[in-house]
Amino acid sequence: MAACVKQISSATVMSVLKYEDLIPEMEKAMSKVSSMAESGVDQPVRTVVKIKPADGYLGVMPVYSQYDNLLAAKLLCFYPHNSLQQEPSHYAIIMVFDAKNGAPKAMVDGDKITEMRTAAVSAVATKYLSPADPQVLAILGSGVQARSHCIAMRKIYPFKEVRIWSRNFANAEKLAKEMNGLACKTAEEAVSGADVINTVTSSPIPIIKLEWIKPGAHINAVGACRYDWNEIDPAIMQAAVVYVDSKDAAVKESGDIIMSKAEIYGELGEMILGVKEAKRDQLTVFKSLGLAIQDAVAAKMVLDRTE
Numbered sequence: 294m295a296a297c298v299k300q301i302s303s304a305t306v307m308s309v310l311k312y313e314d315l316i317p318e319m320e321k322a323m324s325k326v327s328s329m330a331e332s333g334v335d336q337p338v339r340t341v342v343k344i345k346p347a348d349g350y351l352g353v354m355p356v357y358s359q360y361d362n363l364l365a366a367k368l369l370c371f372y373p374h375n376s377l378q379q380e381p382s383h384y385a386i387i388m389v390f391d392a393k394n395g396a397p398k399a400m401v402d403g404d405k406i407t408e409m410r411t412a413a414v415s416a417v418a419t420k421y422l423s424p425a426d427p428q429v430l431a432i433l434g435s436g437v438q439a440r441s442h443c444i445a446m447r448k449i450y451p452f453k454e455v456r457i458w459s460r461n462f463a464n465a466e467k468l469a470k471e472m473n474g475l476a477c478k479t480a481e482e483a484v485s486g487a488d489v490i491n492t493v494t495s496s497p498i499p500i501i502k503l504e505w506i507k508p509g510a511h512i513n514a515v516g517a518c519r520y521d522w523n524e525i526d527p528a529i530m531q532a533a534v535v536y537v538d539s540k541d542a543a544v545k546e547s548g549d550i551i552m553s554k555a556e557i558y559g560e561l562g563e564m565i566l567g568v569k570e571a572k573r574d575q576l577t578v579f580k581s582l583g584l585a586i587q588d589a590v591a592a593k594m595v596l597d598r599t600e
């Protein structure tokens with residue numbers, strides 16, 4: 294390995310990456326995912342190694358983007374029970390290589406990038422799919438993604454009310470205080486009448502029911518990225534127009550899709566490209582799983598700003 298591979302810390306990532314720039318870059322990246330032959334993106338579905346004693350996994354996420362001249366891979370550990378010991382549930386690093394000769398270029402902290410790019414992609418979905426003039430935002434969960442989704446959603450729409458529910462009410466109150474939102478005692482209270490709902494928990498079973506959801510609402514389903522976990526009531530998945538980040542990944546990795554047998558209407562990128570409609574008047578779900586291209590593009594943004 295080259296002796297001088299650059300190392301970029303989470304502090305540096307935080308200091309240079311801004312949602313205002315990241316959200317449009319994620320929009321471009323998602324359109325490339327849905328036109329891989331033309332965009333020159335090669336991105337296999339991630340390889341997952343299960344860590345049974347910890348109920349966790351290691352995910353390996355490589356990508357090559359020919360026209361961006363970008364070659365990278367994220368290594369991601371998800372240990373869902375870490376948070377009970379006040380330890381992060383996700384750890385990630387992103388290796389960026391020189392696409393010309395394969396030489397390692399930089400090792401970029403992936404925690405902050407995972408946190409921000411996931412919320413930025415949900416923000417893109419919300420921009421297209423939320424009902425017009427949304428007033429009420431609901432966040433289910435109070436961890437890393439809950440916080441980043443609160444911030445990113447407000448970059449797209451100036452919600453009048455932000456409601457936060459968590460299985461631990463004290464944590465919901467803490468995040469609500471930081472975000473100038475309202476802590477809710479139940480998930481039903483949080484989502485009733487909400488225009489945009491973000492499910493960002495590590496729950497392996499559904500946390501919201503169809504009868505609680507306002508007609509025409511938009512849901513970003515961010516947790517349950519395992520084939521045998523679901524976060525959304527199967528009745529919601531059946532009733533909604535379902536968008537995914539990647540069809541190949543969704544049919545392999547998403548319990549919400551697999552267990553409900555819901556039909557996938559299209560990819561987020563297909564909608565951005567205009568190949569599929571943005572059905573914002575109907576109940577919509579964006580099932581997010583997370584893709585390597587999102588990490589690679591975000592890491593490149595960081596590298597470009599630290600040279």
Ligand SMILES: NC(=O)C1=CN([C@@H]2O[C@H](COP(=O)(O)OP(=O)(O)OC[C@H]3O[C@@H](n4cnc5c(N)ncnc54)[C@H](O)[C@@H]3O)[C@@H](O)[C@H]2O)C=CC1
Nearest residue numbers: 382411434435436437438493494495496516517581582583
């Ligand atoms: N789609 C994507 O690209 C990404 C998805 N994720 C997923 O999003 C979810 C949240 O991630 P983080 O905020 O980073 O995790 P975190 O560990 O910071 O927060 C997890 C939250 O889920 C709650 N939770 C855990 N088990 C629960 C249960 N059984 N019922 C209800 N709530 C429960 C916790 O109380 C906490 O509020 C995870 O499932 C994670 O794997 C994370 C990163 C990227």
Ligand SMILES: O=C(O)C1=NCCCC1
Nearest residue numbers: 369371407518582583584
């Ligand atoms: O970084 C990602 O992509 C993740 N996807 C699924 C859940 C863990 C993080």
